[in-house]
Amino acid sequence: MADSTLTPERILEAAEEVLRRFGPAKATVVDVARALGVSHGSVYRHFASKTALREAVADRWLDRVHADLPAVTSGPAPAPERLRSWLHTLHGTKRATALDDPELFATYIVLVGEASTVIAASLDGLVGQLSRIIADGVADGDFAVGDVPRAARAVLHATVRFHDPTHCAQWADPDIERQLDAVCDLLLDGLRPR
Amino acid sequence: MADSTLTPERILEAAEEVLRRFGPAKATVVDVARALGVSHGSVYRHFASKTALREAVADRWLDRVHADLPAVTSGPAPAPERLRSWLHTLHGTKRATALDDPELFATYIVLVGEASTVIAASLDGLVGQLSRIIADGVADGDFAVGDVPRAARAVLHATVRFHDPTHCAQWADPDIERQLDAVCDLLLDGLRPR
Structure with a gap:
């Protein structure tokens, strides 16, 4: 995926899928980036930390x-x-x-x-x-x-x-x-x- | 301790002390018997199983x-x-x-x-x-x-x-x-x- 089409919504969807597959203890931001075909830096441009991403998933x-x-x-x-x-x-x-x-x-x-x-x-x-x-x-x-x-x-x-x-x-x-x-x-x- | 002086009450007190010391995952009937200076068979004469003993501790x-x-x-x-x-x-x-x-x-x-x-x-x-x-x-x-x-x-x-x-x-x-x-x-x- 091109970084330009990466939205918070797509990251959250991918994060949910990764959490579903690996469980909350093992899922990482790198797993989420890999599932989206982007670098983990691209994910961090939308969510400042792993904690922020997990909080956003919980909120959603x-x-x-x-x-x-x-x-x-x-x-x-x-x-x-x-x-x-x-x-x-x-x-x-x-x-x-x-x-x-x-x-x-x-x-x-x-x-x-x-x-x-x-x-x-x-x-x-x-x-x-x-x-x-x-x-x-x-x-x-x-x-x-x-x-x-x-x-x-x-x-x-x-x-x-x-x-x-x-x-x-x-x-x-x-x-x-x-x-x-x-x-x-x-x-x-x-x-x-x- | 002589088996004749062994009461359910004394076993329950010893079981509480053993649970406090070893935690619920590790505490065994053998530990309880050892704390009382009796055989585990003596404990089993008062409590039919480890489960029965743990239930009695919970109840108490x-x-x-x-x-x-x-x-x-x-x-x-x-x-x-x-x-x-x-x-x-x-x-x-x-x-x-x-x-x-x-x-x-x-x-x-x-x-x-x-x-x-x-x-x-x-x-x-x-x-x-x-x-x-x-x-x-x-x-x-x-x-x-x-x-x-x-x-x-x-x-x-x-x-x-x-x-x-x-x-x-x-x-x-x-x-x-x-x-x-x-x-x-x-x-x-x-x-x-x-």
Whole structure:
């Protein structure tokens, strides 16, 4: 490949393929450059370091796993229904990704685990979406909440069992969605006015 | 030591010391027997297998970590206050154990992770205690809950971030208790009558 046609997007695609093939411990920038037919210097012109490249791969993967959430966030359903649907969507895409290809999932988990700023930004984005749903519910009188961002973060923390990859071994349990529904019932009741 | 004075309790104490010294991957029944000055056959008269011995160590450790909870469960405080205190006690003892000696904590986590029946029994015990607090709250009119055991399990699931050892890396965060309080607020509001 000519250096002039090399884009960050093509490098990220190649990096994902290399990580899939060699695993997170062995994959190198030289492997990525070789897969693209360019020098490793060409890769470094787009990503300043191996760490920067791995963080970008982690970020891109999280964006993909969370891709269905914004449509739920801004959907037409009443806020309580939307909140439940949002949590089931987050759980469902994470679970499908984990169970579909556990080895690849484990690879991404290693990358994400290394990228604490990527995790923090991703969690802030999720809290932002939850805040919007909760604020809509307050505006409609479906919820009564004093501190919306605090409640949004509490909802995310109260559901880690269903979206944090460290719990992926529990997601094959046929009861897992009923367990999420029981937690949703409690959280939704906690947000409602009295 | 004479075989006649060998008790399960002394074997478990020796096994803990051996696990602390050699780590969970290397510790053997022969090491335990050597520490006690008995043959490994003598150990096997009390624990049918290495697995049975490791499960008993895990069980004993969980009992110790959860030792303060029954007094909170049956305490005099109103149910909402008792529930919050119970969750803070569970988090506090787990966090203190993890931060006090991270290596030993990791050893016990390996043992507990191997012992799925021990985990299930321990979780059932915790759900039983939470059920009792919630049922007291229903009796006093502080809570309105249709299915008490379902709500109790949901409370335990909604707080895994604060008591499941897979989250121990997050427990050093100075904000962790405030995060638990935010989740408690939401759960307690969810249990209250409207």
